[in-house]
Amino acid sequence: MSEKHPIVAITGSSGAGTSWVKTAFEHIFTREGIKHPVVVEGDSFHRYERGEMKKLMAESLEKGTHFSHFGPEANVLDKLEELFKTFGETGKGQIRKYIHSPEEGEPYGQEPGTFTPWEDIPEGTELLFYEGLHGGFADGDVDVAQHVDLLVGVVPVVNLEWIQKIHRDNAERGYATSEVVDAILRRMYDYVHYITPQFSRTDINFQRVALVDTSNPFIARDIPTADESMVVIRFSNPDKFNVDFQYLLNMLHDSFMSRRNTIVVPGGKMGLAMELILTPIMHDMLAKRR
Numbered sequence: 001m002s003e004k005h006p007i008v009a010i011t012g013s014s015g016a017g018t019s020w021v022k023t024a025f026e027h028i029f030t031r032e033g034i035k036h037p038v039v040v041e042g043d044s045f046h047r048y049e050r051g052e053m054k055k056l057m058a059e060s061l062e063k064g065t066h067f068s069h070f071g072p073e074a075n076v077l078d079k080l081e082e083l084f085k086t087f088g089e090t091g092k093g094q095i096r097k098y099i100h101s102p103e104e105g106e107p108y109g110q111e112p113g114t115f116t117p118w119e120d121i122p123e124g125t126e127l128l129f130y131e132g133l134h135g136g137f138a139d140g141d142v143d144v145a146q147h148v149d150l151l152v153g154v155v156p157v158v159n160l161e162w163i164q165k166i167h168r169d170n171a172e173r174g175y176a177t178s179e180v181v182d183a184i185l186r187r188m189y190d191y192v193h194y195i196t197p198q199f200s201r202t203d204i205n206f207q208r209v210a211l212v213d214t215s216n217p218f219i220a221r222d223i224p225t226a227d228e229s230m231v232v233i234r235f236s237n238p239d240k241f242n243v244d245f246q247y248l249l250n251m252l253h254d255s256f257m258s259r260r261n262t263i264v265v266p267g268g269k270m271g272l273a274m275e276l277i278l279t280p281i282m283h284d285m286l287a288k289r290r
Contacts, residue, residue, distance in 0.1 A: 003288045005091040007084055007128045007147060009135030011198050012154035013070075013161060013191065021154055021206065022131050024274035028282050029127075038125045042132010043098040045080045047073070050113025061186070068183075070133060070190035077134055077142045084147035087121065087128045094118045126289070136198030145201045150281060153202035159214040160224065167223050181218060203240065204277065207232040208267060229267035232258070233277070241281045251276055 008025065012018040029037055046069060048056060053074065060067035067073060083093040097116040099105040108116050121128075136145040136153065145151060156164065162184060169175040169183075199205055208231050210224040235243055238261050248263055249255055252273055255265040265273045 003285075005088050005125075005128070006149045006285050006289060007088055007130070008150045008152070008282075009130040009148045010152045010154060011133065011135035011137075011202065013133065013195050018131050018154045020270065021152055021274060024271060024278060025129065025282075027275060028279050031279070032282060032286055034126050034286070036122070036125050037127045037129050038095065038121050040083070040095055040128060040130045040132075041098060042130065042134055043100070044096050044115065045076050045132070045134070046098060046115075047076050049115060057186070066189040068187040068190045070187045070195050072137075072139060072142070072194065075134065077137055077144060080134060080137075081142050081144045081147065084128070084130075084144060087125075088147050088149075091121070091125060093121050093128075095121060127286075133195065134198070136201040137194065138197075138201065139194065145198070149285060151202045151204075152278075153199045153205040155199050155205060156208040157210065157214075159217040160208060160210045160229075162217040163214060163220045163223055166217070166220075177218065203236055205232075205234045206270070206274065207234070208270070226267040226270065231265050231267055231270045231273065232262060233265065233273060234259075234262045236261070241284075243277070248273070248276060 010018045010021045010025075046053070053069075056074075057067055069075070083095065086093045096118045097104075097108075099108065099110050099112050099114050099116065101112050105112055105114070110116065130148075134144060135148060136151050137143075138145045155161070165184070166177055166180045169180045170177060175183075208229050210229050212224050212228045214220060214224065235241070238245070245257060245263060248265075249257070252263075252265045252269050255263055255269070255273075258264050263273075
């Protein structure tokens with residue numbers, strides 16, 4: 001961890017909704033005058049390009065073994081830890097980008113499913129911001145989580161997470177529901193062993209809970225709306241960030257405390273809650289840096 005070169009990481013599964021927290025941080029960065037953050041996408045630390053990954057997953061399926069983007073074998077997590085360690089100590093490191101679409105690849109002259117070359121982080125970068133699957137990873141000789149100054153988890157209840165993933169992959173990526181269900185099943189071992197444990201290491205978890213019936217997520221016709229949900233926000237150590245629960249209860253109408261370190265807010269207030277909670281934390285972090 002480093003006061004001079006802070007690292008913020010959002011970790012969450014595919015379809016969890018980490019983009020909500022990313023948007024809240026973008027607003028905070030603008031207000032706090034952070035002009036030079038470096039944004040690191042978790043996909044850029046996958047080990048294989050798209051074509052090779054599909055081939056290896058097919059081979060794994062035939063063998064009956066566990067292999068997915070969720071597990072360490074499909075990622076270069078030692079390089080992710082190296083980046084976090086080096087940035088925290090020196091403000092330097094190397095990053096690359098994973099090309100998701102033709103539009104992303106056009107400036108680089110590359111096809112979707114490929115990586116751009118590794119390049120140095122620009123001089124004067126104020127903060128490293130990671131969003132992906134493994135910001136809180138720790139297993140064997142690799143411990144990414146130990147280098148993060150603020151680790152945020154986004155983890156809807158699992159049925160809601162699956163509904164969000166199915167609808168996203170249907171609408172944005174053209175996958176049939178049966179294909180998405182196959183992906184969920186293929187990833188389950190890695191999800192249980194490598195994704196879920198990260199949420200015990202986070203500083204703050206945001207968990208959306210639906211207030212409508214999601215008991216069969218594979219036939220849900222739509223995603224429960226914000227007004228049809230509540231958000232459970234858990235702080236691992238409220239004293240670490242001087243969390244003012246009374247202030248949050250006053251500012252977030254219809255919120256309540258369910259445990260001494262947990263506040264529950266209406267789903268429609270999730271964005272506001274994120275900014276109210278994260279802004280003072282980031283302000284103090286940047287004040288120490290400067």
